[in-house]
């Protein structure tokens with residue numbers, strides 16, 4: 001993918017390991033979490049293509065995020081802590097703006113401990129909570145307060161009874177079409193997000209992302225694809241959602257669903273195309289730092 | 291766990307109507323210095339349940355917060371310093387959060403509250 005990067009053969013050991021390039025050599029202060037400092041546990045999801053896609057999406061949007069001046073940021077399903085740590089590094093604690101505070105939650109008790117270790121190893125802070133996003137009631141007090149929310153949900157299509165099992169299975173098991181947990185997260189995200197709230201979420205093609213956009217559209221959110229990535233096994237999209245005052249809540253409940261669906265996909269396609277220059281800009285930037 | 295977080299948590303057991311604020315059971319707490327940012331405090335003030343913060347700070351032996359507060363006090367540096375300390379610098383490391391209605395104990399270990407509910411509580 002990135003032919004201009006020069007790496008010693010010992011680093012690029014096997015295909016699919018190209019993410020290790022990010023760490024070597026690091027002449028510039030790191031803008032994201034460093035893999036070698038990310039803590040782990042056999043029961044905790046290791047940073048993977050989807051994690052990197054989400055962090056790349058946040059990097060691509062970093063300038064917008066800084067201008068947005070979020071006060072509360074939150075990750076749901078933080079796993080190893082790679083994503084929330086990266087976000088906290090790239091946005092900082094908001095010393096020059098209104099201050100930024102980070103929350104990270106996961107249903108897996110091992111994951112929250114690992115996340116704390118990862119945050120600590122990078123010298124950044126987030127408040128970490130062990131809970132199930134679907135039943136924590138976090139929205140009672142945090143409702144309408146979260147300005148940036150990031151989620152890399154369990155999205156792999158699996159039999160329904162694999163969802164919500166203990167340990168590592170809860171990291172990927174997504175039930176029918178991989179949508180079970182996603183569909184539980186969306187209404188909670190809607191409640192948690194502030195009026196100016198942004199949501200970044202990883203989805204798989206099998207999750208039917210344009211239908212997810214449609215669901216969110218009915219709640220009054222516009223959307224665009226920030227990063228699209230195809231690997232051997234899967235095609236990932238990182239979608240950004242934000243409240244659009246021009247979208248009337250429930251407006252998508254058009255009698256001709258087919259038309260609405262097509263319109264949404266068209267919007268999604270447009271935005272995807274308009275994203276390419278930005279993506280290549282960031283890629284070039286990445287190159288210059290390695 | 292900072293008291294800011296405590297201020298955002300409640301007991302969500304099915305049927306519980308009065309799950310906030312959770313009572314603190316303090317086995318161990320630590321104080322960690324955090325950079326002072328008055329804008330952040332001003333942003334957060336409206337989001338905070340003041341009484342809950344006062345009582346939580348008190349359970350860690352910090353008695354400096356006024357019983358009542360309103361936004362006019364945000365002009366006072368002295369007030370902001372105290373608010374900052376209570377909200378961000380006092381951490382519950384070990385202990386529990388107790389539901390005011392049911393007495394259900396949510397353990398806090400290594401500064402992480404475990405708010406997971408049992409199957410029969412959802």
Ligand SMILES: C[S@@+](CC[C@H](N)C(=O)[O-])C[C@H]1O[C@@H](n2cnc3c(N)ncnc32)[C@H](O)[C@@H]1O
Nearest residue numbers: 045051077078079106107108132133152170171
């Ligand atoms: C695909 S992993 C992503 C981990 C990490 N954010 C990353 O990108 O590398 C999904 C995470 O969501 C957590 N999770 C699954 N169901 C959850 C739920 N209902 N509430 C909170 N977290 C959940 C899993 O434990 C797992 O850590």
